[in-house]
Amino acid sequence: MNTHFCHVSAQRPLTVGVLGGGVAGATVALRLADLGINTQLFEASDGLLNGPPICHLHAGGNLYREISDQQCLTLLRQSIDSVRAYPHSINRRPTVIAIPVSDAGDANALLPRLKQVTQEYRRLVAEDPANKVLGEPDDYYRCYTREQFEALAKRPMPAKAQSHDDWLIPLAHHVEADKLKFPLILVQEYGWSLFRMAATATLALQDSPYCQLLLNTRATELLKQPDGWLISAATSAEGTEAARSYKVDFLINACGFRTGVVDDMAGYARKRLVEYKAAYVTHWHTSGNWPEVIFHGPRGTPKGMAQLTPYPNGVFQLHGMTESITLFKNGLAASSIHSAQPQLPLAYQTQLNHGWQDADIYARTQEAITHMARLLPAFADATVAGKPLFGAQQIPGSDPSLRAADVTFEGSHYARVEIVKASSALTAANRIVAQLASLGWLKWNCPELPPRLSPQLAITSQQSAKQVEATAVKLAKERGYPIALALNMG
Known part of the structure; x- marks a missing residue:
């Protein structure tokens, strides 16, 4: 283990930057914030979970005859x-x-x-x-x-x-x-429900003291440093754009189908x-x-x-x-x-x-x-x-039938979340936490990390179904979709 990193973690809390507020990035941010890890979540659009259509839990993969039993x-x-x-x-x-x-x-x-x-x-x-x-x-x-x-x-x-x-x-x-x-x-x-997922993440991360939610903000440049990354980002508001730099100890690329854009910025090849x-x-x-x-x-x-x-x-x-x-x-x-x-x-x-x-x-x-x-x-x-x-x-990779995937790492300061199905996002988040713990970086933020993380998150468990649904309806209206897509069924 790198003693320099242990020394840093003993002196100050860790700061993690997450690029992308889709289901992958938002779920990773929820897990980190729930553990008390300082998190900066960058999302280029004006809301979370604006990505591909999600409508099915895939609890057993029965839609797909071609995938393996293990998947x-x-x-x-x-x-x-x-x-x-x-x-x-x-x-x-x-x-x-x-x-x-x-x-x-x-x-x-x-x-x-x-x-x-x-x-x-x-x-x-x-x-x-x-x-x-x-x-x-x-x-x-x-x-x-x-x-x-x-x-x-x-x-x-x-x-x-x-x-x-x-x-x-x-x-x-x-x-x-x-x-x-x-x-x-x-x-x-x-x-x-994509919209109730978005509402859950939005409510939880807005209220968390450990998450800085940076909407309408896109990374424009990444500078690798010995102890982390410097993120240059532009924030759009009311027709104007302001530039600012953010220093993070660990960077997570969760940009969905644009993950390759960030890999290119960071200098990492990936198939x-x-x-x-x-x-x-x-x-x-x-x-x-x-x-x-x-x-x-x-x-x-x-x-x-x-x-x-x-x-x-x-x-x-x-x-x-x-x-x-x-x-x-x-x-x-x-x-x-x-x-x-x-x-x-x-x-x-x-x-x-x-x-x-x-x-x-x-x-x-x-x-x-x-x-x-x-x-x-x-x-x-x-x-x-x-x-x-x-x-x-x-x-x-190169297999279009792949359905179960989560996270890969580059060095000690960079993770790449690549999920095909939304249900893989929490697995990716847990693997990132395990990686940070193995590097000795969580001794300040969460010194008593349990050996197995519960899938239940305190910051989402506090919300009521009524509160989540009301926010989901608001998001559906703002995004121009029928509110039925946000309503609870069953």
Whole structure:
């Protein structure tokens, strides 16, 4: 261990700079501030969690047939921790995994993985009862035969879903059994509200004496020093821009799809992919409490996966894994030997920086509606309810199927957070804390660091569900989205 660093930590508290206020940067800042570590969070926009669409917890990875069982188990553990860190951000409704007859897949092929995930969930609950955030382990998933599905289609629509069967009845009323392979699988993968996550982080970090929240502030230059970094940053306010320098002992690059820009500024090479994606906001007059529905399909083809995510008041978010909906032609870019930052086509960069034109919003949302109506015919009556949720997703390395990733380090003063799914953010934060502790830098800030950090954060546990929802509604309005995306469901 470097004795110089130990000497510094014994003389004064550590200061950590976090670049980027998306889900990764905000979660890292929450963890550090919760431990009493002085944190400066730099975010170029006017609010936290302004990144790619988040709607699904991924507690078991059942959306993805192509990823490894180990990634699924990792996503389960990370998701449970994330629910405990963001206690008022979850929409508690199940997800139905359906395989159309036009798809080559077999629903039974998912069962060995589901059994593994259930066993791991059962083990985690036995280890700590507070981990029981996805319902009873024995209810993690349930299979439905064709006969059971057809019987549910004859039952009246319940006023409120109170059982597994109740959640499946709306689907049974609207989808012909002949279009599906069986069994159908209902799994306790919940929804995740991006706006309630943003509200949780905003409220907690604004109130924390250990976090300096620097919105509308972007780093313009990084100067590496023997004992840390000097950050030159520009803050925009009311049409003016002010420059200032900040000295930090440790720098965390959590800039999402722009992580490569900061790597270039810091002088570090890194291989990564960036994928541009969008999800679409629609309104559909229907009845019943809908589950999320995943119709599996081959990615990137006209019959790619269709994802229906319900919110209150008839609002549904859509993904369609085709190039005319969620995916984009040439929307996957790789870094080069000249830069750690992948370069997306100019049209996508323009949308990321300036938003979408009305014609593009309508055309691609209508494509999403039509794609869903292939399997759910009544959905053809859905209408455009707002602008898309869009952004670019970073993927470290060169494997576009990677879904579980967290943090890497460069030297003793720099960490790079690269998450593919939001649930990996707390894991990244914990690894950073462990790294700081191993360097002896936390003896001043938190001399009695426990051997295992609880996923529950004091600064988010103090908030009420009502307070979080009210702030989330305000954020949704400010960002031009239907407030239904912010409301609690289930």
